[in-house]
Amino acid sequence: MTAADALLRWLVDGSLAASAALLLVLALRQPLRRAFGARVAYGAWALVPLALVAAALPRPDVGQALAPELMALHPGVLVLARADAAPAIAGAPGIDWALFLAIAWLSGTGLAALYFARQQRRFVVALGRLEPDADGSWRGQRVGGPAVVGALRPRIVLPIDFEAHHAPEEAALVIAHERAHLARGDTRANLAAVALRCLQWFNPLLHFAERRFRLDQELACDATVLARHPHARRRYADAMLNVQLAVPGLPVGCHWQSSQTLKERILMLKQPLHGTGRRRAGTLALGVMLATCSYAAWAVRPAAVPEPPPPPAPEAPPAPPAPPAASVPPVPEAPPAPTPPPVPAAAPAPPAPPPVPAVVGPRAVDRLPPPKYPAEAAAAGQGGRVVLRVLVGIDGSVKDVVVERSEPEGVFEAVTLEAVRQWTFSPQLKDGRPAEGWVRVPVHFEAPAPGPAAAEG
Structure with a gap:
């Protein structure tokens, strides 16, 4: 199997596994949220990269x-x-179709990566000059709203007059929300999501699910903040209403969501938080589901061609020689003088059937x-x-x-x-x-x- 064939086989297996995982997560995210909380529902998205990795393992x-x-x-x-x-x-x-399709996939992956990189660069340039603050955040005149930018070195960016537009308790809750993103490593999860969308740019389910993934991420972060400030639900809702501005796309980062997801976030604030026991039971159930589905994605793959072992002892009698028609011996230019030609030149033997x-x-x-x-x-x-x-x-x-x-x-x-x-x-x-x-x-x-x-x- 050539490298192009192996690559295409991985793409097909990975696309099927990722699509099946996405459909399962999309079907279970709301039941998991109601039963065990937003943080468990957000953890279910780990099934997608796990299924993709499991599909790449040799059976x-x-x-x-x-x-x-x-x-x-x-x-x-x-x-x-x-x-x-x-x-x-x-x-x-x-035409080597495997090589042609592999080149087409690599070209699409490169174009998708350039698109997301340009989108990220445009957002960062639009922030303008940033100055560090005493609390570890960064302030700028052109910053439109609170956000966490970057994956390898993420940082919180805020408008320079952020406290002037919000009450002290609201501002503290917003900053706590952004710090929860940092502590949970959400920007790295967004980087992994962008990488999957680049690798499988041809899979529409990945692009369709991106908005739901971001919403579950915000809901999980809201639940983290409310668990630390259980009596600040009203203030937290007011902060959401006061910071509901539309923010341009940020592929690798977390920004305060606009009014598109505000309704679901405020509705979640009305739900009681689940206890520790319920969350632990949900985490255990989620772990069993991730392990089972990853094993299924690995097990359903067709068997890979193994490496050839050392040559064993002769196992079969030698193959019969090919019939005479499969190989025509060359006719000598001039037969030896003492020996007459064995077959007259005017009567060549007719070819045998295949x-x-x-x-x-x-x-x-x-x-x-x-x-x-x-x-x-x-x-x-x-x-x-x-x-x-x-x-x-x-x-x-x-x-x-x-x-x-x-x-x-x-x-x-x-x-x-x-x-x-x-x-x-x-x-x-x-x-x-x-x-x-x-x-x-x-x-x-x-x-x-x-x-x-x-x-x-």
Whole structure:
């Protein structure tokens, strides 16, 4: 498997896992908030990056846990390329779609990163000159409202006349809200959200969920402040009403939300805070959900191609040689004088029909659609070998397939897996009854050597 193929496989698996995680979080965020509080509901968003990471982990080879003596040995399959296929395909131009899609994904990721970086830069430049304050915040003439800016070195920015527009208790609650963002590391979570949106710029669910993620973040921060100031609900609501200005987009940072989310935040202030026991139960339930869903995202992935182990002892008889039609020996220019030519030049042997895939050995295969010989490999005269581990059910059907090794890698695996899933085997017998079991099937791909006709054409 090439690097481009591996990248595309990770993108597909990661997109499916992240989308499933997003749908689950969007469905559970409000029930979790009502049952356990806003902070537990906000923690559920960790499922999205966990699912993405779990989908990128390689799945273990299911056959490695089985003892070698339980693995039956299938005699093997020989797949031959048609002798007339190479000249017809050799000149056909090929497009590496995996590489093309990988370049398109990287281009989209770069453009998305530039867009968010420009948006962040525009916000920071609009703040103007900032001066440090004694309480650790930064003040500026052009600052429109309280915010936390940056991820690696986040800082609180406030208007220079902030206290002149707010009562002392309101100003203290607003600053406590911004400091809660700093203590919780919310700006780093926003940076991770931006990175996910750049990596999966093609996934509309990630962009749709960004606003809900920010709202849950603000609600969790409000709950943190109210837990420290339980008797300041009215003052906190007044502070929200007095600072409800629209702030331009800030990708990496936390700004005091505008009136778009003000209604939900004020409604949350009317709800009683959950006790410590309820929050701990919610945290435990959330941890179980995160672990279960992450394991599911990892387990449903198709098995990855393992690294080829050291060559084992000979497992199968050598493949039968190709029929004479697959390889035409060169005709000598002039036969030796003492020996007459064995075949008259005027009567060349007609070409034999293309060879058919052969199966040898005692374990017969009832229905065997042959793998398609890859066109590029046939054109290049390239052969190879794929060793499979096949789980055969009691009815002879194929229940699972794992590529044990492939030579060369990334050439014959796909066509072999596509064909082997359609095969029907004779199941092994245990105590006179069909039983499920693993078999090892070597599949040989052999292309004919180019003859004189092919060389001249």
